[in-house]
Amino acid sequence: MARDRAHEAVIANVDLFRDLSKGQLRRLAGASTEVSHPAGKAIATEGRGALAFHLILEGSATVSKDGRELRTLGPGDYFGEISMIDGRPRSATVTAAEPLKAMAIPHQDFETVIDEDPEFARHLLKTLCARLREAEARASDPGARP
Structure with a gap:
């Protein structure tokens, strides 16, 4: 139970979940598990199916697409949200850079919350639209960093 409360607090700081009710946060925290990965392990592989949304608690990971490293993720960063929503294969590979x-x-629990809670789904759509607009703005600005 203490683990679930700690997970609730961590989930509440994720932009995608920031405005969820305590009950919604509790449901996601209850569905979560802690997983460990050794350095060098591919946690998500570009082109493969989505199994879970991942929120990094400790360590770091690199994100690559088409074999090109794009960025490094650390505690508080997350990945897997796009495939979790659209059900399509992963858009990038995420590899543990150090023990993580x-x-x-899990995908099924994430989908259940979306299906059963229209407010959560609406919030998620708005957040993802804002991220898409930011990405489009960066893409149209030749001086912007990726």
Whole structure:
């Protein structure tokens, strides 16, 4: 139970979940598990199916697409949200750069919350639209950093 409360607090700081009710946060935290990955392990592989949303608790990971490293993720960063929503294969590969501990929320549990809670789904859509607009703005600005 203490683990679930700690996970609730961590989930509440994720922009995608920031405005969720305590009950919604409790449901996601209850569905989460802590997973550990050794350095060098591919946690998500570009082109493969999505199994879970991952929120990094400790360690770091690199994100690559088409074999090109794009960025490094650390504690508080997350990945897997796009495939979790659209059900399509992963858009990038995420590899543990060092021993990594993450909180994972299985795809099925994530979908259940979306299906049962229209407010959560609406918030998620708005957040993702804002991220898409930011990405489009960066893409149209030749001086912007990726």
